Amino acid sequence: MTDLSNESGRHMRIHTLHHDARPDWPADPLRHLSGMDRRLFQRFGQGPVTTPPWSLIHQTIERHATASPLAVAAEHLGETITYGELDRQAGRLAARLARLGVRPGDHVALFVRRSIPMLVGLLATLKAGAAYVPQDAGLAPPAQLGHVIRTASTRVILTTSGYADRIPAPPGHTVVPIDTAMAEPFDGEGTGCPFAPARPVTPDDGCYVLFTSGTTGAPNGVTVTHRNVCNLLLTEPGDLGMRPGMRVSQILNVAFDMAAWEILGCLSHGATLVIRGADIAETVRRVDVVIATPTVLSAVEPELCGRIKVAAVAGEPCPRALADRWARVCTFYNACGPTETTIVNTMQRHDPAALRLTIGRPTPNNTVYVLDAERRPCAIGETGEMWAGGDCVSAGYLHNPRLTAERYAPDPFLGGGRLMFRTRDLGRWTPDGELEHLGRTDDQVKVRGFRVELDSVSAVLEAVPGCVRAVTLKLDDRSLVSFAAPLRVDPETARQAVARALPYYCVPVAVHTLPALPLTSRGKVDKPALLRLAAERRTAGEVAS
Incomplete structure (x- = not known):
């Protein structure tokens, strides 16, 4: 049955101001703009208004299981699972989760590697009305898994038998190996009729909780709802034209929000998910x-x-040459958006003949505002900070009201209690209404596609015995480099400390020790000097080898 309960369309007209905006906002926050810029602010900043056909993402998967039970849902290393079998196994596991006390609104840890059992555990969690909390069991250190369990209050942990022994489950928690459960004989439970949770799941219930790197070394949990997810995956262009008979790759880390685009995007459209091996x-x-x-x-x-x-x-950021090369052989989208705005909230279909490569326009039912330091709209063409509004915006950080208040704010342009999110990305509108991405406003960087707070890595290093000061820098798109003072700090000990505390993509390729870190004339760490030193040492190492 089609679910049309998403009412986003009624709220999407950008107004000049609403009563629930900040008390220090002027009566007309657009008054400093020209008449043309006022009109373009509203036209450029608002995505198309539409209603997704479903408001619960797992119901779309169940629909395909009913309509085409023999269609292949996924394949991995020579194994396959049909939509009917995926739904049946997930229904049985959902019933088990319910017996273990999982209720709608709860969180279930999904500590797995890429596999077919990963999909069963994910769908079972959604069927039970809970949000799945993914971590790569083969890469995340036990300290991080423990932090996720505590922060997300996950009483049940789904994993596979090969990783069950390394899960740091506190007393009272239950670890369920999904592959073992799948191998048990069926007793009829979870088959014949859909599993029914204790109460109906709503569009504003959590779909998944992802953990992003935090400034104190402790990742922050972000709850993304079914409404958020359906708004991107079940509308154009976020659906990427996926449909039955198509094959979609699953190559990303399950803890990365773009993996939800692969997995849920594919299965919600009845396509076949091709889960990668090593290649x-x-x-x-x-x-x-x-x-x-x-x-x-x-x-x-x-x-x-x-x-x-x-x-x-x-x-x-996507290099123009890469975009041009792929756009010559297929439809190529350059997109942008942090976890807090549900995978991506802007997309551009790139044309190699285009004047520029941009991140495009707001996706359906979403808005983007380019604001100055006072949160006033910038004129078209002026650089400012991008704020995101609309149905993409998640509710905030788990158990971190300070950070939530810092990064989320009442949306004065949509009103109605809506929130907008501070992306900390710099951007500007082109004359034809597309967004150019111009970098970050802070020290948060992307490494291998993952978001990393450089200070979180440095904080771990500074906890190493003997370390007085540390700084971490992005060396290239795939690696970080750290510097620690004084010289007595053991580099390998320091590097291993990061490996134990943070995900693999946060571990620097090298920790260089110095008597003291170089400073600028204003007393700040001279980061350009450190990057030059890192390049020199890398070159010297290559020559020596």
Whole structure:
């Protein structure tokens, strides 16, 4: 049955001001703009208004299981699972989660690696009305898994038998190996009729909780709702044209929000998810749709991907040459958006003949505002900070009201209690209404497509015995480098401390020790000098080898 309960369309007209805006906002926050800029602010900043056909993402998967139970939902290393079997296994596991006390609104840890059981655990969690909390069981250190369990209050942890022993489950928690549960004989439970949770799931219930790097070394949990997810995945262009019979790659880390675009996007449209093994390029050559970061996609030759129809990148700035190359062989989307705004909230279909590569326009039912330091709209063409509004905006950070208040604010342009999110991305509108991305306003960087707070890495280093001061810098799109003072700090000990505390993509390729960190004339760490030193030491190491 089609669910049309999403009422986003009624709220999407941008007004000049609402009563629930900040008390220090002027009566007309657009009054400093010219008449033309006022009109363009509203026209450019608002995405198309539409109603997604469904408001619960797992119901779309169940629909395909009913309509085409023998269609292949996923394949991995020679194994396959049909939509009917995926739904049946997930229904049985959902019933088990309910017996373990999982209720709508709860969180269930999903500590897995790419696999078919990963999909069963994910869908079972959604069927039970809970939000899944994904971590890569093979890469996340136990300290991080423990933090996620505590912060997300996950009483049940889904994993696979090969990783069950390394899960730091506190007393009273239950670890369920999904593959073991799948191998048990069916007793009829979870089959024949859909699993019914204790109460109906609503569009504003959580779909998943992702953890982003925090400034204190502790990742922050962000709850993304069904409404948020359906708004991107079930409308154009976020659906990427996926449909039954198409093949979609699953090449990204399950803890990365773009993996939800791969997995939920594919299954909600009845396509086949091709889960990669060790060779990313081999997988991409066998699919119609690929979603990746530019760094990942740069390792694949588009000319060898004769089947590819659509490619979409996000997570970090995309080189123009890469966009041009892929856009010549398929439909290519350059997109942008942090986890807090549900995967991406702007998209551009790139044309190699275009004057510029941009991040496009707001996706449906979403808004983007380019604001100055006083949160006033910038004139068209002026650089400012991008704020995101509309149905993409998540509710905030788990158990972190200070950070939520810092990054989210009442949306004075939509009103109605809506929130807008401070992306900390700099941008400007082009004359034809597309957004140019001009970098970050802070020290938050992207490495391998993952968001990293450099200070979080430095904080771990500064906790190493003997370390007085540390700084971490982005060396390139795939690596970080750290400097620690004084010289007595053991570099390998320091590097291993980061490996134990943070995800793999936060671990610097090297920790260089110095008597003291160089300073600028204003008493700040001289980061350009450190980057030059890192380049010199890298060159010296290559020559020596």
